[in-house]
Amino acid sequence: SQTIHQWPATLVQPVGSPLSLECTVEGTSNPNLYWYRQAAGRGLQLLFYSVGIGQISSEVPQNLSASRPQDRQFILSSKKLLLSDSGFYLCAWSEGTTDTQYFGPGTRLTVL
Amino acid sequence: AQKVTQAQTEISVVEKEDVTLDCVYETRDTTYYLFWYKQPPSGELVFLIRRNSFDEQNEISGRYSWNFQKSTSSFNFTITASQVVDSAVYFCADSNYQLIWGAGTKLIIKP
Numbered sequence: 001s002q003t004i005h006q007w008p009a010t011l012v013q014p015v016g017s018p019l020s021l022e023c024t025v026e027g028t029s030n031p032n033l034y035w036y037r038q039a040a041g042r043g044l045q046l047l048f049y050s051v052g053i054g055q056i057s058s059e060v061p062q063n064l065s066a067s068r069p070q071d072r073q074f075i076l077s078s079k080k081l082l083l084s085d086s087g088f089y090l091c092a093w094s095e096g097t098t099d100t101q102y103f104g105p106g107t108r109l110t111v112l
Numbered sequence: 113a114q115k116v117t118q119a120q121t122e123i124s125v126v127e128k129e130d131v132t133l134d135c136v137y138e139t140r141d142t143t144y145y146l147f148w149y150k151q152p153p154s155g156e157l158v159f160l161i162r163r164n165s166f167d168e169q170n171e172i173s174g175r176y177s178w179n180f181q182k183s184t185s186s187f188n189f190t191i192t193a194s195q196v197v198d199s200a201v202y203f204c205a206d207s208n209y210q211l212i213w214g215a216g217t218k219l220i221i222k223p
Contacts, residue, residue, distance in 0.1 A: 043215040044157075044203065059210075088155055098145050098207045103157040 002027035006091050006104035013111055019064075019078040021107050023091030026072065031093040033074040034101060035066055038088040050074060051097075086111045114138050116206050118214035125194055126222050133189045133217045135204030141165075146187045147205040148178065151216070157203070163187065194221045 003026045013019060025031050035047040046059045048066035056066050063082060067075045074091060088108050092101040117136045125131045137146065148160040161171060163180055171178045175192045191198050199221045204214040 044213045046210065049210070090155075090157060092157075097209060100147065100159055100162050101211060102159060103149075106155045108155070 002102065004091060004093055004102060004104040006107055008107060009105065010108045013081050013109065015083055015111055016080045019081050021076040021089055023074040023104055024072055025093045028093065028095070030071060031095060032097060033068060034092040035074065035076050036090040036092065038090065040087070081111045083111050085109065114206060114212045116204055116212050116214040118204055118217050120217045122218040122220065124220040124222060127196055128193050130190060130192050131194050131219065133202050133219065135187045135189065135214060137185050137187065137206040139206050145207045146180070147207065147211070148189050149203045149205065151201040151203065196221050196223050
């Protein structure tokens with residue numbers, strides 16, 4: 001069966017520091033991968049998605065970036081965090097674009 | 113642009129009551145897919161159901177049921193005999209290229 005991992009679970013970072021969040025999927029090949037952000041008490045905002053290694057599509061212009069160095073690894077990064085980057089970051093995978101997305105446990109990021 | 117509307121921001125009911133969460137979508141495509149997810153306080157999004165646009169039969173899974181009405185572009189979710197563990201934020205979503213998410217409905221079940 002497929003599983004999706006995210007780490008760390010929680011993170012507190014100062015403004016201006018770098019960020020690296022990692023997501024890995026097991027039990028499937030060539031999945032679509034997604035990064036979402038959820039501000040406190042708000043809905044889901046799609047940040048990036050990837051349909052293959054090295055293929056990244058950005059949905060929202062910001063100081064975040066994503067990379068997919070391996071088939072089942074998706075990384076969210078920032079060179080300098082802003083206060084507005086605080087939120088709950090969720091990684092998801094699906095087999096195809098219209099298929100069900102399955103989510104990881106999420107990372108709660110607080111930027112101080 | 114496509115839009116999914118969950119007009120109920122928050123619903124509060126007493127345990128054992130039935131509750132319906134509304135979802136209205138705006139897709140213009142012939143083929144599309146509708147989803148419901150549950151987000152408990154722990155934060156992880158849990159998949160509940162996926163329906164395609166050609167299957168208008170209502171779905172029942174235990175205490176959960178879904179009513180798909182193409183004529184009104186709605187895909188409503190009913191919990192029968194609610195329980196405290198049903199307390200969560202519920203999201204409806206529509207997909208043809210990417211998932212279009214509703215804003216979510218926070219459901220509070222009081223003991």
